[in-house]
Amino acid sequence: MVNFNGNIQENSTILIENNRGFLFGDAIFETIKVAQNKILFSEDHYFRLMSAMRICRMEIPMNFTLEYFEEQILKLTNTNKTNSNFRVRFSVYRKGDGFYLPKSKDIDFIITYLSLDSHLYELNSGKYEIELYKDAHITKQIFSTLKSNNKMIQITGSIFADENGYDNCLLLNDEKNVIEALQSNIFIRFGSEIQTPSLSDGCLNGIMRKQIISLIKKNSSFEITEKSISPFDLQKADEIFLTNTIKGIQSVTQYRKKSYTNEAATALTEVLNNSLFN
CATH class of the missing domain: 3.20.10.10 (D-amino Acid Aminotransferase, subunit A, domain 2)
Incomplete structure (x- = not known):
């Protein structure tokens, strides 16, 4: 399951013709921990993402608020009824045609997740x-x-x-x-x-x-x-x-x-x- 622009989809295959993240690396992402169905450090992740989008000169949609950011993450993870702890990747990429110069500054986003065994942080043991x-x-x-x-x-x-x-x-x-x-x-x-x-x-x-x-x-x-x-x-x-x-x-x-x-x-x-x- 993935969240693609707010829509929960079974298939994670995204068309690549206009995906500048795939074609040029024109993308940024956040790796987020959800513990007991709570997004850890959500404000820090959100504001770092917003800052990165501005630095990369991406167009930030008006509805892309902190509340929307959190809602879209939980909208996806809540589809999993067997776990409450997740590793989430929130990816934002510039969409549209163009080569190095994009023809649009608008963005798409896709959210994916993997289940985690525990909500706690555990210090590693053994050789590292x-x-x-x-x-x-x-x-x-x-x-x-x-x-x-x-x-x-x-x-x-x-x-x-x-x-x-x-x-x-x-x-x-x-x-x-x-x-x-x-x-x-x-x-x-x-x-x-x-x-x-x-x-x-x-x-x-x-x-x-x-x-x-x-x-x-x-x-x-x-x-x-x-x-x-x-x-x-x-x-x-x-x-x-x-x-x-x-x-x-x-x-x-x-x-x-x-x-x-x-x-x-x-x-x-x-x-x-x-x-x-x-």
């Missing part, structure tokens, strides 16, 4: 090893902070990780600083200080990144700093953890010969769940 992905770099510019359909670096990086037995890879910007993992933002801890790359370094403007920064400031004994992180910092850190909306927090156990604890990741996962579900 990372490595640097050096075949391509992410540029320090505004489009790098958006969730666009241009994810070739993340795709080839994922293949590299899989072929070499790593659980994830870290991406570098054009100044060779670490900015994020393949599908997550990154945080590193030195004692009581937690550091994460700033958006000006080119990292994704992650929704969970925003939540974790807020939780650290309000509810923990740690301090948070946004700054550039070099690969050398990884070897000196006490802890590395990754964040995204679906997984929550993932604790890294090893980078090359360095092993890490999960003190902050454990504490923050508990605070995150308490803030959402208690």
Whole structure:
């Protein structure tokens, strides 16, 4: 089942002739967690989507309000009567003819979902090893902070990780600083200080990144700093953890010969769940 422009359809096949998202990557998306039939961080997702549409010069329909955004997501997930926890992808693409220059700025949207086993965020256990992905770099510019359909670096990086037995890879910007993992933002801890790359370094403007920064400031004994992180910092850190909306927090156990604890990741996962579900 999919939600295509507000219509629930059995068939997810969308014609590609006028689908600029398929033809040119002229599309953006949000990955959203629905837990116990509640959309988590819906305002943050909505306003990030609206901001990305404006940056990409897409025409935002007058009815595309926060309420409409939430209604369309639940309209789809509520068709599933056997589960209440979902991973949702809300995709927006520019429609119409044209080549690089579109003949219209109007948009279509499509919403799809997958069921999740639990509403809670659970910290991973066992080995989780990372490595640097050096075949391509992410540029320090505004489009790098958006969730666009241009994810070739993340795709080839994922293949590299899989072929070499790593659980994830870290991406570098054009100044060779670490900015994020393949599908997550990154945080590193030195004692009581937690550091994460700033958006000006080119990292994704992650929704969970925003939540974790807020939780650290309000509810923990740690301090948070946004700054550039070099690969050398990884070897000196006490802890590395990754964040995204679906997984929550993932604790890294090893980078090359360095092993890490999960003190902050454990504490923050508990605070995150308490803030959402208690």
